Amino acid sequence: MSWNRVAVVGAGLIKFGELFEQSYEQMASGAFEAAVASVDKGFEPSAVEAAIVATQRGTLWGQEGIGGNTVPTALGLAGIPCTRVENACPSGSDAFRIGAMAVASGVHDVVLVIGVEKMRDKSSQEGLLARAAAGHPLYNRGETAPVLFAPYATRHMHEFGTTPEMLASVAVKNHHNGCLDPYAHFQNEITIEQVLASPPVCRPLRLLDCCPQTDGAAAMILTTPDRAALYTDKPVFVAGFGVATDHPYLHEKTSFVGLPATVAAAGRAFDMAGLGPADMDMAEVHDCFTITEILDVEDLGFFDKGKGGPATLEGETALDGRIPVNPSGGLLAKGHPIGATGVAQLTECYWQLREEAGDRQVAIRSGNALQHNVGGRGSGVSVVNILTRNP
Amino acid sequence: MTTGIALLSAGFGVPSLRVGVEEIAAAWGGGGRGQVAVCDADEDSLTLAWQAASDALVAAGIDAGALSGLWWGTARPPMAEGPSHAFLATALGLEPETGGALFSGSPHAGMEALVAAWDAIAAGHASVALVVASDALLPGIGTATETECGAGAAALVLSASTAAAAPARLVARATVSMPVIDRYRGDRQEATAEVYDGRLFREEVFLPLLTQVGENLKEAAPAAGVASVARWAASDPDGKLGSGLVRRLGGELSSATVRSALGDTGCAAPLLGLVAALESASSGDPGSASTNDPPASDESDSSPLGVGLIGYGGGRASAVAVEVTGPVPGTYGFGEKLALGRRVGYVESLNVRGQLQPMTDPIPMGVPPGSAAFVRGNVEMLRLEGAKCSACGTVSVPPSIHPTCTGCGGTELKVVALARSGRVQTFVVNQTMPAPFQAPLPLVVIDLDDGARLMLQGSPADSEQLSIDTPVELKLRRYAVERGVPVYGYKAFATSSRSTSGPGDLSASDQGSGATVNGSARRSGKLGATAK
Numbered sequence: 001m002s003w004n005r006v007a008v009v010g011a012g013l014i015k016f017g018e019l020f021e022q023s024y025e026q027m028a029s030g031a032f033e034a035a036v037a038s039v040d041k042g043f044e045p046s047a048v049e050a051a052i053v054a055t056q057r058g059t060l061w062g063q064e065g066i067g068g069n070t071v072p073t074a075l076g077l078a079g080i081p082c083t084r085v086e087n088a089c090p091s092g093s094d095a096f097r098i099g100a101m102a103v104a105s106g107v108h109d110v111v112l113v114i115g116v117e118k119m120r121d122k123s124s125q126e127g128l129l130a131r132a133a134a135g136h137p138l139y140n141r142g143e144t145a146p147v148l149f150a151p152y153a154t155r156h157m158h159e160f161g162t163t164p165e166m167l168a169s170v171a172v173k174n175h176h177n178g179c180l181d182p183y184a185h186f187q188n189e190i191t192i193e194q195v196l197a198s199p200p201v202c203r204p205l206r207l208l209d210c211c212p213q214t215d216g217a218a219a220m221i222l223t224t225p226d227r228a229a230l231y232t233d234k235p236v237f238v239a240g241f242g243v244a245t246d247h248p249y250l251h252e253k254t255s256f257v258g259l260p261a262t263v264a265a266a267g268r269a270f271d272m273a274g275l276g277p278a279d280m281d282m283a284e285v286h287d288c289f290t291i292t293e294i295l296d297v298e299d300l301g302f303f304d305k306g307k308g309g310p311a312t313l314e315g316e317t318a319l320d321g322r323i324p325v326n327p328s329g330g331l332l333a334k335g336h337p338i339g340a341t342g343v344a345q346l347t348e349c350y351w352q353l354r355e356e357a358g359d360r361q362v363a364i365r366s367g368n369a370l371q372h373n374v375g376g377r378g379s380g381v382s383v384v385n386i387l388t389r390n391p
Numbered sequence: 392m393t394t395g396i397a398l399l400s401a402g403f404g405v406p407s408l409r410v411g412v413e414e415i416a417a418a419w420g421g422g423g424r425g426q427v428a429v430c431d432a433d434e435d436s437l438t439l440a441w442q443a444a445s446d447a448l449v450a451a452g453i454d455a456g457a458l459s460g461l462w463w464g465t466a467r468p469p470m471a472e473g474p475s476h477a478f479l480a481t482a483l484g485l486e487p488e489t490g491g492a493l494f495s496g497s498p499h500a501g502m503e504a505l506v507a508a509w510d511a512i513a514a515g516h517a518s519v520a521l522v523v524a525s526d527a528l529l530p531g532i533g534t535a536t537e538t539e540c541g542a543g544a545a546a547l548v549l550s551a552s553t554a555a556a557a558p559a560r561l562v563a564r565a566t567v568s569m570p571v572i573d574r575y576r577g578d579r580q581e582a583t584a585e586v587y588d589g590r591l592f593r594e595e596v597f598l599p600l601l602t603q604v605g606e607n608l609k610e611a612a613p614a615a616g617v618a619s620v621a622r623w624a625a626s627d628p629d630g631k632l633g634s635g636l637v638r639r640l641g642g643e644l645s646s647a648t649v650r651s652a653l654g655d656t657g658c659a660a661p662l663l664g665l666v667a668a669l670e671s672a673s674s675g676d677p678g679s680a681s682t683n684d685p686p687a688s689d690e691s692d693s694s695p696l697g698v699g700l701i702g703y704g705g706g707r708a709s710a711v712a713v714e715v716t717g718p719v720p721g722t723y724g725f726g727e728k729l730a731l732g733r734r735v736g737y738v739e740s741l742n743v744r745g746q747l748q749p750m751t752d753p754i755p756m757g758v759p760p761g762s763a764a765f766v767r768g769n770v771e772m773l774r775l776e777g778a779k780c781s782a783c784g785t786v787s788v789p790p791s792i793h794p795t796c797t798g799c800g801g802t803e804l805k806v807v808a809l810a811r812s813g814r815v816q817t818f819v820v821n822q823t824m825p826a827p828f829q830a831p832l833p834l835v836v837i838d839l840d841d842g843a844r845l846m847l848q849g850s851p852a853d854s855e856q857l858s859i860d861t862p863v864e865l866k867l868r869r870y871a872v873e874r875g876v877p878v879y880g881y882k883a884f885a886t887s888s889r890s891t892s893g894p895g896d897l898s899a900s901d902q903g904s905g906a907t908v909n910g911s912a913r914r915s916g917k918l919g920a921t922a923k
Contacts, residue, residue: 129754129825130754133756135757136792137760138772138847138848138870138880139789140846141756141848142834143834144824151817151819151836154817154859155817201823202822253836253844256816256836
């Protein structure tokens with residue numbers, strides 16, 4: 001039996017992109033308004049009892065000292081309990097898990113989970129540079145985000161024959177899906193040839209193998225299953241979740257073809273949900289780089305280790321494939337406003353399970369959707385959430 | 392009275408890059424011939440000294456822990472007032488309690504280091520001394536020194552041993568001093584400039600002083616057992632002074648090859664000239680595989696060869712006579728190394744020397760070099776240490792941030808020095824990097840020969856040839872200049888085969904030996920919770 005002690009009754013986000021004209025506070029407010037407006041039977045903003053905020057890169061991106069109070073005061077909810085969560089790229093999905101635990105504990109009946117990230121208030125070069133200069137003076141100096149994954153691509157190609165075309169097919173698929181998602185940062189079709197011809201970033205990854213730096217915000221409203229009927233007749237339940245950690249330095253890895261944090265987090269989520277990979281109708285996974293999606297679909301159990309590349313190239317993860325992956329366009333096309341990403345992936349799962357995803361709707365047969373992030377130093381943090389429409 | 396001192400081995404450090412004199416001069420409307428050596432962006436006087444000294448220790452078969460001290464001469468220490476000596480000594484693996492000194496102030500400092508080490512041994516205060524002379528001169532842009540200043544390093548291991556088996560001995564010396572200004576860098580100046588008239592310097596300072604000290608040495612040599620000084624290894628600021636000197640003293644200028652390949656190497660010039668003389672003295676079959684084992688000589692030298700080092704700088708000239716009776720380990724392959732080096736243009740040379748930098752704000756390192764994190768981390772970074780688990784054998788790097796084993800979570804950890812060679816497990820080449828980083832920037836996950844795994848920056852010159860299983864060796868380089876302070880660490884270089892082709896696009900990154908430096912004796916004292 002799935003855990004199902006928390007229900008989601010509302011979800012919304014703002015369009016992702018380079019939102020130079022919007023402040024952090026305005027983005028947060030936009031996402032909150034969208035979530036409130038999405039509630040089928042109406043929602044009074046003051047019903048929010050507590051909030052969990054996910055913002056990952058406050059200090060590096062110029063947002064100093066984002067604490068628990070920045071968001072509630074921007075939303076007109078000054079005074080409510082609020083905590084900012086930071087857990088690397090899975091910050092948003094972890095905020096969701098913590099918000100769910102807050103509801104399940106009985107301490108709060110209505111919890112707002114909101115992810116907000118302002119990445120473009122600094123130049124994209126500065127953002128890249130800050131990452132490369134942070135950390136240990138020697139042992140990860142120069143370690144930009146693509147450096148966390150490119151060595152895995154090299155090793156995956158070496159051990160399994162994964163090709164640059166297979167990597168590129170991830171980007172092609174996700175850009176196609178992004179065209180169907182009105183909130184996506186990029187809404188343009190691309191081809192494998194274009195990916196392979198794009199400027200090299202970090203061998204073997206090229207520009208179109210990499211997600212962009214994006215501003216964005218997304219919000220969800222959680223409550224108990226008993227109270228869900230006040231807000232909607234089609235709630236979506238939290239079937240289970242899992243979190244796992246792994247060593248932060250690349251030189252501490254024992255394998256470069258998979259991410260142990262993902263494997264462990266998924267295992268815990270599936271156990272808690274009483275479900276397995278075959279029970280999922282779709283998955284929103286962490287595709288910060290094309291190789292990462294290939295690792296993810298193997299680590300999450302959708303394909304055998306080494307088979308993720310051919311499976312993607314052959315369309316098994318397309319909208320009409322055996323297991324649609326990243327129908328929203330993924331981080332590659334929808335964007336990766338870090339703290340908002342996990343929450344946005346969960347809103348996609350919410351809409352898909354309610355069959356409100358429009359042109360990018362996937363077939364819902366089992367009624368379950370998986371959401372996954374992995375990231376941090378050494379890809380050492382992973383969070384998996386499983387949503388279900390089955391009570 | 393001075394007694395003879397044994398010379399056990401030598402080592403050398405040659406920078407990676409070369410610039411044509413013609414290219415430099417053309418930027419200012421002039422002409423010229425020849426080339427000078429330029430340090431790459433991650434090389435400096437200290438990293439060159441490290442290379443030379445590491446190789447000399449390996450060639451002598453001596454562990455750094457056995458050294459009495461480090462005597463280092465450089466006209467430009469990387470930190471004008473700072474821990475230059477402590478950094479180099481730590482990186483070489485010397486015990487913290489060892490002695491020695493840093494000599495600076497002019498290109499004469501290399502000779503001062505040599506003589507001071509000799510004095511320490513003769514006085515009984517030292518038994519085995521490491522002498523290093525290195526320089527990476529920084530000439531004033533658009534001055535004549537720009538077509539003369541180069542870079543390089545040489546190291547010698549000296550010992551009190553009076554055993555007849557020593558292949559060479561320091562036997563005599565002379566010195567003279569005259570208060571004149573020639574090359575000059577004031578306390579607040581960045582670059583060195585020539586303040587003298589070239590002909591005045593030649594006729595009134597260099598030739599008279601060095602001829603005097605050379606003659607004094609020739610007079611003293613026979614009494615010390617050297618019939619004649621046949622070869623001279625001399626300072627040679629403009630590339631013509633050396634041959635002028637040798638015309639007066641008689642004999643051969645063994646440092647000519649060094650001067651024409653590298654330019655003026657400052658403090659290192661006389662010692663590098665000695666290395667050239669020692670290599671050519673041990674002539675024989677060049678088929679030897681290792682650069683540290685000179686080929687067996689097929690001549691039987693009945694009389695010892697006398698080599699005279701003469702160094703000049705800051706109005707002082709000193710000479711040391713070396714009696715050579717056999718091949719000196721560590722000198723073989725020097726000529727071959729001189730012929731390598733990557734040619735760059737004038738603009739790139741200015742960039743790597745830090746004289747032409749983008750006017751963008753650099754983002755600072757996560758922790759500044761003066762912070763407690765560096766006090767905790769300096770030794771483990773400079774000596775390349777890891778924490779080895781007594782339970783499962785996993786090595787966690789670096790020790791100070793690993794209170795528990797990354798393999799099994801155990802707490803019984805012992806600090807060990809890591810191997811200096813291994814193979815590529817996987818890697819990445821950054822091809823887009825914002826300043827102060829420069830692309831291409833490889834990062835390499837290395838499986839070291841001792842089983843430890845490490846990720847270090849690689850050499851940009853290796854970007855195209857890196858692949859899984861490529862063998863690599865580790866060398867000390869300058870990772871960054873952070874808020875004005877250099878930060879040193881190890882980088883991985885593909886171990887390429889020795890080549891005898893000429894200058895061109897071959898990288899000099901394979902200079903020196905590939906052998907491991909034994910960092911033997913462990914530090915006692917507090918190392919934090921990881922040391923058990």
